[in-house]
Amino acid sequence: MSKKVCIIGIGHTDFNSMTPDVEWKELMYEACQKAYVDAGINPRKDVDSFITCAEDYWEGFSIFDEFVPDQIGATLRPCCTVCGDGLYGLGNAYMQIKTGVINVVSVEAHSKVSDLLTYGDIVLHAFDPLYERPISGPIERPNYGGSPKYSQDHPKPLVGKTNETERVHPYFLAGLEMQYYLKKTGTTEEQCALVAVKNKKNAFFNPYADYEANITVDDVMKSEYLFKPLKRYDISPNVDGAVCFVLADEETAKSLSDNMIYLEGFGWSSETPWISTRGMDALYAKRAAKMAYKMAGITQPRKEIDIVEVDDRFTYKELQHLEALGLAREGEAAKMLEEGELNLDGALPTNVSGGSLGVGNCLEATGLQKALEIVTQLRGHAGKRQVTDVETGLAQAWRGIPSGSGVVAIFKKG
Amino acid sequence: MKKQVAVIGAGMTLFRRKLKETGKELSFLATKMAMEEAGIQKDEIDMVVMGSAPDAFDGIHMKGENLLDGAAAVGKPYVRVFNGGGTGVFAPIAGWWHVASGVADVCLVVCEEKMGSCYPHPQTAFRHIWDPILDRPLNPNLVWLFAMEMNRYMTVHNIKKEDIALVAVKNKRNAVGHPCAQLADPNITVEDVLNSEVMAWPVQRLDISPPSDGASALIFCSEDVVHKFTDDPIWVAGVGWNIDSTMWTNRDLYFPRYVANAAKMAYKMAGITNPPKEIDFAEPYDPFDYKELHHMEGLLLCKKGEAPILTREGVTQRDGDLPICPSGGLLGVGNPIAATMGQKVCELYWQLAGKAGKRQIPGDPRVGVGQAWGDIMQMATVMILKR
Amino acid sequence: MSEEEKRQFEGYPKYAPGTHVRDKHIYNKEITYTWWEPEVQYSWSLGPAMSRFLQELKAGKIIGKKCNTCDRVIVPPRMFCEYCYNPTGEWVYLKDTGTVETFSISYLDPDARRIEEPILIGVISIDGAAPKHGFMHYFGEMKPEELKIGMRVKAVWKPENERTGSITDIKYFRPLRGDEE
Numbered sequence: 012m013s014k015k016v017c018i019i020g021i022g023h024t025d026f027n028s029m030t031p032d033v034e035w036k037e038l039m040y041e042a043c044q045k046a047y048v049d050a051g052i053n054p055r056k057d058v059d060s061f062i063t064c065a066e067d068y069w070e071g072f073s074i075f076d077e078f079v080p081d082q083i084g085a086t087l088r089p090c091c092t093v094c095g096d097g098l099y100g101l102g103n104a105y106m107q108i109k110t111g112v113i114n115v116v117s118v119e120a121h122s123k124v125s126d127l128l129t130y131g132d133i134v135l136h137a138f139d140p141l142y143e144r145p146i147s148g149p150i151e152r153p154n155y156g157g158s159p160k161y162s163q164d165h166p167k168p169l170v171g172k173t174n175e176t177e178r179v180h181p182y183f184l185a186g187l188e189m190q191y192y193l194k195k196t197g198t199t200e201e202q203c204a205l206v207a208v209k210n211k212k213n214a215f216f217n218p219y220a221d222y223e224a225n226i227t228v229d230d231v232m233k234s235e236y237l238f239k240p241l242k243r244y245d246i247s248p249n250v251d252g253a254v255c256f257v258l259a260d261e262e263t264a265k266s267l268s269d270n271m272i273y274l275e276g277f278g279w280s281s282e283t284p285w286i287s288t289r290g291m292d293a294l295y296a297k298r299a300a301k302m303a304y305k306m307a308g309i310t311q312p313r314k315e316i317d318i319v320e321v322d323d324r325f326t327y328k329e330l331q332h333l334e335a336l337g338l339a340r341e342g343e344a345a346k347m348l349e350e351g352e353l354n355l356d357g358a359l360p361t362n363v364s365g366g367s368l369g370v371g372n373c374l375e376a377t378g379l380q381k382a383l384e385i386v387t388q389l390r391g392h393a394g395k396r397q398v399t400d401v402e403t404g405l406a407q408a409w410r411g412i413p414s415g416s417g418v419v420a421i422f423k424k425g
Numbered sequence: 426m427k428k429q430v431a432v433i434g435a436g437m438t439l440f441r442r443k444l445k446e447t448g449k450e451l452s453f454l455a456t457k458m459a460m461e462e463a464g465i466q467k468d469e470i471d472m473v474v475m476g477s478a479p480d481a482f483d484g485i486h487m488k489g490e491n492l493l494d495g496a497a498a499v500g501k502p503y504v505r506v507f508n509g510g511g512t513g514v515f516a517p518i519a520g521w522w523h524v525a526s527g528v529a530d531v532c533l534v535v536c537e538e539k540m541g542s543c544y545p546h547p548q549t550a551f552r553h554i555w556d557p558i559l560d561r562p563l564n565p566n567l568v569w570l571f572a573m574e575m576n577r578y579m580t581v582h583n584i585k586k587e588d589i590a591l592v593a594v595k596n597k598r599n600a601v602g603h604p605c606a607q608l609a610d611p612n613i614t615v616e617d618v619l620n621s622e623v624m625a626w627p628v629q630r631l632d633i634s635p636p637s638d639g640a641s642a643l644i645f646c647s648e649d650v651v652h653k654f655t656d657d658p659i660w661v662a663g664v665g666w667n668i669d670s671t672m673w674t675n676r677d678l679y680f681p682r683y684v685a686n687a688a689k690m691a692y693k694m695a696g697i698t699n700p701p702k703e704i705d706f707a708e709p710y711d712p713f714d715y716k717e718l719h720h721m722e723g724l725l726l727c728k729k730g731e732a733p734i735l736t737r738e739g740v741t742q743r744d745g746d747l748p749i750c751p752s753g754g755l756l757g758v759g760n761p762i763a764a765t766m767g768q769k770v771c772e773l774y775w776q777l778a779g780k781a782g783k784r785q786i787p788g789d790p791r792v793g794v795g796q797a798w799g800d801i802m803q804m805a806t807v808m809i810l811k812r
Numbered sequence: 813m814s815e816e817e818k819r820q821f822e823g824y825p826k827y828a829p830g831t832h833v834r835d836k837h838i839y840n841k842e843i844t845y846t847w848w849e850p851e852v853q854y855s856w857s858l859g860p861a862m863s864r865f866l867q868e869l870k871a872g873k874i875i876g877k878k879c880n881t882c883d884r885v886i887v888p889p890r891m892f893c894e895y896c897y898n899p900t901g902e903w904v905y906l907k908d909t910g911t912v913e914t915f916s917i918s919y920l921d922p923d924a925r926r927i928e929e930p931i932l933i934g935v936i937s938i939d940g941a942a943p944k945h946g947f948m949h950y951f952g953e954m955k956p957e958e959l960k961i962g963m964r965v966k967a968v969w970k971p972e973n974e975r976t977g978s979i980t981d982i983k984y985f986r987p988l989r990g991d992e993e
Contacts, residue, residue, distance in 0.1 A: 034859030040892050047897075055897050067507075068486040071854035073479045073553035074509040077800040080668045081894035087686060090668040091515060094489050094505040103504065103519070109526035110427040112664075112694060125857070132851040136486035141447075141846050281503040284491050298500065306528075414490040416503065439830030445843060446830060454829040462824070484848060548924045558862055559888055559947055562980045564922040569933050572916030580914075580961050604828040625918035626930075626956070639830070670894050674935050675886070675945045678914060767825075775824045782823015 016108050017264035018272045018386050018422070019115075020050025020257035026221050026370050026380075028125065030251045035070065035123040040082040042253035043119055047084070050257040051267050052115065054084030058257070059113040061085040063092045064100040064120040064375045068133050071126060083119050083255070096120070096408045097254065097379030098418040102277045104258045114260050121253030122373035130249065131180045138181065138413050143286055182246065184412050186238030188291045189327045193240065196342035198330060200240055204231035205348055206326040207244045210362050213355065214369025216396035221250050221371050245326040250371020254379035256386075271425025272389050275403075276309070278302025282415030293328075295417035296335035296407060303419040304337075309403075312337045317401040318388055319359060320381035322409040322417070323366040332407055333361065336419070360398045363388070378408030382420055389424045427525040429648040431658035432774045432810065434463025437767035440607045440639040440759030443541035448483055451640035452495030452537045455764075459533070459642035460497075463654055470644070471529035473498035475505040476516025476536040478762035481550035482543045496535040496642075509554075510710070511666070511799030512536065513765035514806040517643055518664045521808075524647045525661075531650065537640040538761035547636040554801060556671075568633070572625040574678040574802060575715045579627065581679040581730075584718075586627060588733035590618035592714035593631055593756050595736070599743060600753025602783030605767065607637055607759035618714075634712045637759035641767030643774070659777045662792065663697070663809040665690030673801050684723025684796065687805040691794070692725075695809045700725045704809075705790040706747065706776065708769045710798040711754040720796055721749060723805065748786050751776065769795040773810045861889045864903065870977040872969050874906045876941050884942035906940035908967040909988055913937050913944060917956045930956055936965060936985055952984035964988035 022045025024038055033041075047054045063079045072078060076092040079085065093100050097120030104116035127133060138144045192198065205228055214223035226244065234243040264271060280298035282289050300312070309315050319338060323329035330344035338359060339347055347353055353361040364370060364384035373380055385404035387393050402424050409417045436458025438444070438451050446454065452475075460467070473496050480488045489505030496503070508515045513536060520534035540547040551567040578584070593613070600609035613631075621630040651658045667687035669676065688700070697703045709720035718732035726747065727735055735741055741749035752758060752772040755765055773793040775781045792811040798804065837843050858866070861877065865888055868875040876887035881896040885904050892899050915934030921927050932951035937944050951959060952968065965985040975981040 031857045032859070034857060034862060037859045037891055044892075044897070053897075055895070066487060067480050068852070071553070071557070071852075071856065073481050073550055074507075074800055076508050076668075077554060077803060078556075078671050080803070081671050081890070082892065084894075084897045085668055086670045086894040087667060087683060089666045089687075089690065091519075091666065092507050094487070094507050099504055103506075103522070106522045106526035106528055109528065110522050112427060112525075123856075126854050128853040128855055129851045133486055136484070136850045136852075137490065139491060140485060140848055144848060145846075279502045279504065280500065281490070281493050281498055283494050283499045285494065294500075299502075302502065410487070410490065414487060416490060416493075435824070437825045437828065439828040439832065441830065441832040443833050443835070444830045445833045451830065458825060458827075458829070484850070546924055548922075552922065557856060558858065558866065559979055562978050563933070563948065563950065565933070565948070566918060566920050566922050566924065568920060568924075569916050569918055572918070573914040573933070573935060576916060577914040577961070602823065604823075604825055605830075622919075622926075623917075624920050625916045625933075627916075672888070672894075674888075674913075674947045675942075677944055771825075780824040784823065 015261045016105050016258055016274045017261055018256060018274060019259045019264050019267055020046040021383055021386055022046030022049055023219065023254040023383055024252050025219050026250045026252035026373065028221055028248065028250055028371065030125060035121065036082040038123060038253045039119060039121050042121065042255040043083045043117065046117065046255035046257050054117065058084065058115045058117050059089065060107055060116045061088060061090040062100040062104055062116060062118045064095055064097045065092055066094055066375060068136060069124065069127065069374055083117060096410055096418055097376050098277065098382060098406065098408050098420050099279060101256060101274065101382065101420055102279060102418065105274055105277060108258060108260050114263050116258045117255060118258065119253065119255045120376040120379045122376045123251050124249045124374055125251050134412055135181045181412050183238045184286065185325045186241045189240050189325065191291045192327050192331050198345040201228055201232065202345035202348060203245060203326040203330065204228045206323065206329045207231050207368050209354065210323060210366040210368040213363055213396065214365025217364050217369065220365040220369045222248055222369055223365065241325060247324050247367040247372040250373050252373050252376060254376050254383050256379060256382065270390055272386055273423045273425055275421045275423045276303040276307030277418065277420040278306065279418035284415065286413055289415050293331050293335040295415050296332050299417050299419040300336045303421050307421040309421065316403050316405050318363065318385065318398050318404045319361045320364065320366065320384050321361060321407045322377060323362055323368055324372055324411065326368065329362060329366065336407060355396060355398060363396050363398060378406065378418060381406035381408060385422050389422055428527055430521050430524045430645050430661045431648065431651045432643060433646050433651065433654045433658065434459040434465065434644040435642065435771035435774050436462065437605050437641040437771060438639050440605045440637040440761055442635060442637060444638040448492050448537050448539045449495030451539065451638065452492050452535050455640040455642040456497050456533065456535055459644050463644045465644060465654065467497050470497060470531050470533045472502045472523050472532045474516055474520045474523060474532060474534045475503065476512040476534065476763045476766065477505060477507065478509060478512055478538060479550055481553060482540045482547055484542055492537055497533060508804050508806065509799030510762055511797045511804035511806040512763040513769050514795055514797035514808050515666060516763065516766060517770045517808055518666060518806060520643065520645045521661050521664055524645045531644065531646045534643045534645065535640065536763040536766040538764045539638050540636040540761060541638045566625065568625045568628055570801065571713050572628045575627055575713065577678045578715060578719055584733045586619060587615055588737055589715045589718065590615045591736050592717045593618050595742060596711060596750050596754040596756040599751055599784065600757025603753050603758050606753055606757055607635060609753060609757055628713065632714045634755040634760035637761040639759060639761035639764040641764045641771055643766060643771055659774050659810050659812055661808065662811040663691035663695030664807065666806040669803045678802065680729060681719055681723040681805065683803060684720055684805040685725060687807045688724045691807040691809050701727060704792055704794050706751060706786055706793050707749050708752065708772055708795040709749065710769065710796055711750055711756055712760055714756060717749060717754065720798065724794060724796055743786055751784050751786050765797065769797055770808055777810055777812045859891065861891045865889050866977040869979065869981045870975045872972065874908050874938060876904050876906050878902050878904050885940065887938050887941040887945050888947055906938050910936040910938045910946055910965055912961055912963045912965060913946065914961060915951065915959050932956060932959055949982060950984040953986035966992060
């Protein structure tokens, strides 16, 4: 029970807004092969269990688990799919290793969102069909036993709005939450814009990031309102990419390398799925962090955590999550940002990799991208964006609109 | 190193082609039943695992998020696992590792399925399990896949259809003692099965289990706290899971080697070296009648090709030497993909605890093995419970 | 627990909650329901292996890829071998004849509706590839009774101007005549 869990290998592909030259299988193969080489193991012999983090509708298959084993090395080996963010996979791998039955686990997550032509509709598909989806606009109600009739003169439209329905993009929910957050904490839109400026500038030093940009607060404020108060630059654009982690128990890790990175603690929690009764305070992050801190033995997060990667799919989310994780007092995150504490050379470097705003929104791989950055920093391999003197790092992810689930993982250098 | 894990309660809803309740309500009903049996309150549950098969049936993306309030998971750590058809036994395995790792003391596992929502027929959602380039342009039907496997199995071992039909007869009759059963039939005969219409030769209508709605739940707890709930716990002795390559056209389908691998992993953990002698009864996955035979051989309970002989001799009946599917299996009770946990693992628990009522196996069963099968003939998940 | 004690127990599950409804309840609007048709569209990029496979199908040929570590020619081709986990090597042209590995005679169409003329479908292992490696396809020019496992078959292609670069560029597989071996 006291044996610890270590990260022995990490691998990732380049993150690109489009990857027309490869199939999703080849993307996964690349990331996993890199992780196995990094760990110095043969996946066909040394890895005991494989986990993929994927959701059917992102990929376009009814049972995505079928198309997973070959490219991650799991043919005729134990393999499973966890429907959640990549960090959920890390948590389950941690539990598998702690049972003592399994020693080495490989966790993979990827995003091939460029294959998905109707992203907004799929996100809308996650809303409750009776109470929440109809809010998106009037929908046609055909007679039971029929679909809307398409013909030569009125063909089924390819992408986007159909001519019978007007559906609102589901990101309006983030707009609602941002409005609430701004009012509650007194944060201004300009301060949120500063998050985008910081992260996109950080992305310049990250070789695999795709959305680096040298912009100012003015540029962000001038960009069009999409879901007021969310503006275009406040939202992270989608990106393709894959990340793979290999975890092992302490003994196996010691035999492979001297550079030990431990998965000290993690936590995850879900709030109610009913949007109307949920509240907008990122309670999932608070509870997940509480569980993770307890497991890692952290009593004063602000002092003990050296570097942080939080989910910043929308700019205000970075500030909201920092407060929920206990790393900033309520309403203070914006001030910390303005005073430079969240910069590379500040007291609490946040989203040094560029976060989702700089790298891109990689759906279920978001959590693993954050963990990738933390582990790279702890190993000292972050090149130009290396933060000095890091011992403990925290990666946090959220499952996106419209869920209220989040997960936190804490890594420590050995 | 690992903690021993015990089962303390289980629950199951009605299984029917279409149920009025929503997915959340089904999860709630099953969870409530399990909690009643275990005598546990919602606050005592530490973590929740959900198992549910394709989102396309319910028509809700990230369906795990939608179902979590019915699964008593609000404010708790909650995760959804998904392995196609194997979820029925994989969700309990995930629940097992939550407790065996020491991270949770009590873990609730819920499996829910709502196939009736898909219009016009759940078959249409199954269209999307095929490879988009190699298989989908040929407009395949799911039944073709199993017909091809059944054909290969029958040809290699030279098995007659009558022997396979005996399995459907046995399971549908076994299901008569089950309150949730959808297709229990005390009077069915081999002739009925052989005379039913041919769907895709050699599969006929009564060889197949129907799509259903339903939910089931199971509660695990660790050895540290089991004394609070029961004096005679049923322990998880072994777990195993294995997956084969996506390219099913590159494999010989007559023997499920992935089931054998998963079974070996579970037997090793449970310390079982001679499965046919040490296992008292089994619940292999039987969406089609030939699958029960196929999986019996995969679980190493008999030699390759021997399963139909054992069935013909009555060894697999409830009062035989090796009862198989005493619950009535999927053929008798119904097939709500993930919720089949109710027949596969919950049944093991009820049989071992002596609570199976009319379905109780005579004698003193001490070790049972449950198995599920999923994806395109790829995934096998095995769990062994013992008293 | 003794036999007697066991019989005193009532069976579990003690009850089966749930309300059974049928299609007619929905037709007659006796229960409330809501309807949604999502816009779900994907355009998968195929990568080098599948793209080449489809291009060759358009040209009337079947191509596979060789894994040099395992010494097997894989069809359908892929960029990596799932057994040894190494990238695969050279492209290898294969014949368009093969052996029937398994088959089914289907009286159901893809929407589970009954049809009169059965569809013959099965898995064919392609000559030139590793044993038992092939793909699924239709059979034609034969009666259902003639279809057997182990039968030798040959692909029938669509005319060149009708081929689009899809698995359906092969119309079906027909029995191999004695003089064609």
